[in-house]
Amino acid sequence: MESITALIEGFHVALEPTNLLYLLIGVLLGMLVGVLPGLGPATGIALLVPLTFGLDPTTALIMLAGTYYGAMYGGAVTSILINAPGDASAVMTTLDGHQMTRNGRAGAALAVAALSSFTGGTIGIIALTLLALPLANVATSFGPVEIFALMVFAMTAIASLAGRSPSKGAVSTILGLIIATVGLDLQTGVDRYTFGVPELQDGIHIIVVIIGLFAVGEVFHGLAQLHDGKREFPQNTGRIWCTRTDLRRIIAPVLRSGPIGFLVGVLPGAGGSIAAMLGYSIETKVTGRSRQLGTGQVEGVAAPEAANNASVSGAMIPMLSLGIPGSSATAVLLGALILYGLQPGPLLFENQPDLVWGLLSSMYLGNLMLLLLALPLVGLFVRVLSVPRQILLPLILVLSLVGVYSINASAVDVNLTIFFGVVGYVFRLLTIPLAPMILALVLGSMMEQAFRQAMTISGGDPTIFLTNPISIGLLIVTALLIGGSLMLGRFTTSHAKSREPQLDSSAERRKP
């Protein structure tokens, strides 16, 4: 097949020493950047673009792609170790990943994340090789109606599955959507909820909310607990590798989530975060241990990590073939491509085959490099945990605030981060899940735009969502999800009541 021949030639390009070297640099820098709270793949790539100006465009893109993978793994590392995801695509990894850390199995979680990322990424790249051109055509046929229905489905999935209470998940989701409405309305130019603060016209930056809610909120929570004299949770005592059982358990989730992640990545606008969401939600449905996902199961780490790495490849399709970003990180890559004087689009495959296929094959190599680097470095990352929490937490706070400041040199941003830190603390007290809010914030404006565009097409007639086949299919599944989780909720209540009476008495004793 023509694609495979082209890919092999691409490997010749990717294996050139210069390109290999810059790939390595990219992966390392990406991991470094990804570990820093708030600096995710998109920000990491953006920060490195100026460093690529002297390079050949192919080499530059290879380095940036390496950064992409490295940063995604770095984001997973902080998700697992300190419950502070580097960006939205790492949010799902916090659910089981951090719980595994609390259970003393941080090393295993990191190893599982690396392996799943690698395998998912490989699946994605293979799929990309085979499907690049045909899939680009399907992606363009997703209009606002379908996109809106997809987002309704995705958000319902995450609201009902993250955490024990679907209602609180719904509250978190809607709050995220509300925050997304802050700023200048794109279609009418109306200032919404900015209260005269000019910096708010661009809306509230997602990084600000992520760092505030997750990192700063975690610091507040941890320090408050320390002050209260509560027991610190155990340092990692697990092996810095995962067991054979773990390996066996993650095969199926990875094979399920990889293709799903890839397909999600292809959809314009849907990137690692939705891929991880879907991978995780489907995992909760399929795995027999679904009741326990969220308590530190390896499947809960493997699925989102495989999905979000596979989505990187998927997101490359609309980017390379249509010039439409498949995710915020690919949006930055797109900007870089244009900076180098290249025109993304179907002609790119024809005019610059070396670049395109060199890039694609270097993604495979970058993925491999990540795996080889990550596992030895896992021990280093785990050692971060041995720093006493009363030193580590204040440092994370300072790092977070400085990190946010480094984005726009905006005091407003940093103040918002602190505000969301307080919100994050309150959420933790009230056991409101954090992930839905972030994901809703990422997708909020897209969702609203899709909604309004759909309404514009239909002239204000909401039944357009019901007459469109893809849309109604998604909405039916959504309804089933809601019904299912409500029923499950009732089941969990009575089940928990009969199983854990001791908890009540111990809680009673602890009340002042």
Added chain:
Amino acid sequence: MTRNRTVSLLGLAIAALYLYATTQLQVRDTAVGDPLGPKAFPILLGLSLAGVSFFMLASSVRSREDTRLDTGSDTNEPRASALIIVGGMALSAFIYVSVLDLVGFVPATFIFALSILLIFNRRRTLTNLIVSAGFTASLYLLFDWFLGVALPVSPLLAQ
């Protein structure tokens, strides 16, 4: 007050505020082709939030299961002092931000890090000093030198 009830009341309050703020939006009539305008989606959201909150309130009133479920094994009923601590930290962070441009990155960050460490890592003053200095220096190197981000320098020092 149980958690669910707190959440639902907060939700209702936020929904009310948000809907009110939405009615205050200044909309021009020149929306071409967009039949709904910028208020439609927010209204939908506000009503949804109110709806969910109401649902939570109603089910928490109806079932006494709510109270028991809430106090899970990681009950963190905070003492008032914990809330004050968090408030204090937030306040000092706000102060840090406001003096950042005035005092410059390095001094402000050093003092901020030191102050928090002194509160939570008492008795180890030397460690705190070393950690604060080292960390501030590392951050400076990382952001200013390595990543090329412009960090504030005090106007007093820049002469």
